[in-house]
Amino acid sequence: xxxxxxxxxxxxxxxxxxxxxxxxxxxxxxxxxxxxxxxxxxxxxxxxxxxxxxxxxxxxxxxxxxxxxxxxxxxxxxxxxxxxxxxxxxxxxxxxxxxxxxxxxxxxxx
Amino acid sequence: xxxxxxxxxxxxxxxxxxxxxxxxxxxxxxxxxxxxxxxxxxxxxxxxxxxxxxxxxxxxxxxxxxxxxxxxxxxxxxxxxxxxxxxxxxxxxxxxxxxxxxxxxxxxxxxxxxxxxx
Numbered sequence: 275x276x277x278x279x280x281x282x283x284x285x286x287x288x289x290x291x292x293x294x295x296x297x298x299x300x301x302x303x304x305x306x307x308x309x310x311x312x313x314x315x316x317x318x319x320x321x322x323x324x325x326x327x328x329x330x331x332x333x334x335x336x337x338x339x340x341x342x343x344x345x346x347x348x349x350x351x352x353x354x355x356x357x358x359x360x361x362x363x364x365x366x367x368x369x370x371x372x373x374x375x376x377x378x379x380x381x382x383x384x
Numbered sequence: 385x386x387x388x389x390x391x392x393x394x395x396x397x398x399x400x401x402x403x404x405x406x407x408x409x410x411x412x413x414x415x416x417x418x419x420x421x422x423x424x425x426x427x428x429x430x431x432x433x434x435x436x437x438x439x440x441x442x443x444x445x446x447x448x449x450x451x452x453x454x455x456x457x458x459x460x461x462x463x464x465x466x467x468x469x470x471x472x473x474x475x476x477x478x479x480x481x482x483x484x485x486x487x488x489x490x491x492x493x494x495x496x497x498x499x500x501x502x
Contacts, residue, residue, distance in 0.1 A: 278427075305488050306488070307488035307489065307490075309490075314494075314495075315494055315495070316388075316390075316474050316476075316492030316493050316494045316495050317428070317474070317490070317492050318492070319489055319490060319491065322488050322489055330489050364427065364428065366428075366488055367488075368488050372430065373430065373488055373490075375420075375427040375428040375429070376427050377425075377426060377427040378427060
């Protein structure tokens with residue numbers, strides 16, 4: 275048990291819709307990172323938030339956006355969903371010493 | 385930019401046999417190196433990491449990995465595997481100059497599925 279919880283665990287959307295995924299970080303963690311893991315692939319870094327500011331972004335388009343709240347919980351928003359967005363989305367929080375992953379949200383885009 | 389190549393997508397092995405999961409990386413700057421394990425229907429868990437110092441690092445469950453700078457490798461080994469080691473293993477790197485927040489900015493390999501047979 276890592277103390278990082280993600281919701282929902284599964285989600286089905288249709289192409290063109292918008293989705294919000296949520297992450298509750300472990301207490302005391304001021305950094306959260308989001309990853310996309312397509313089937314059969316390793317996780318790919320989407321972006322990181324540190325003390326509510328974006329602190330690095332991977333090779334993802336602007337329709338992927340995020341927020342980190344004062345209590346260090348976080349959201350990942352994806353607009354104009356595409357079929358290729360179907361993947362497991364992982365949230366990871368850290369206190370700058372160790373990184374803890376949640377179990378992920380499985381997103382299916384039909 | 386950095387990249388990670390895991391040379392084997394699947395590694396089948398019998399229980400109590402030794403195993404090596406291979407990982408090579410490419411980076412123009414110094415990196416931190418990690419191995420993560422993902423058990424079925426669970427999130428990623430850190431197995432071991434190399435930040436600096438001794439090039440041989442060990443985990444609490446008998447795995448070890450050796451950082452080889454000249455060969456840009458970080459292979460994972462275990463002398464005797466158990467059924468419970470069946471999982472997918474990911475090698476990852478992050479940039480060492482970026483400080484503590486770099487732990488969250490990882491570049492992963494594609495993963496190696498280790499299957500331990502009785």
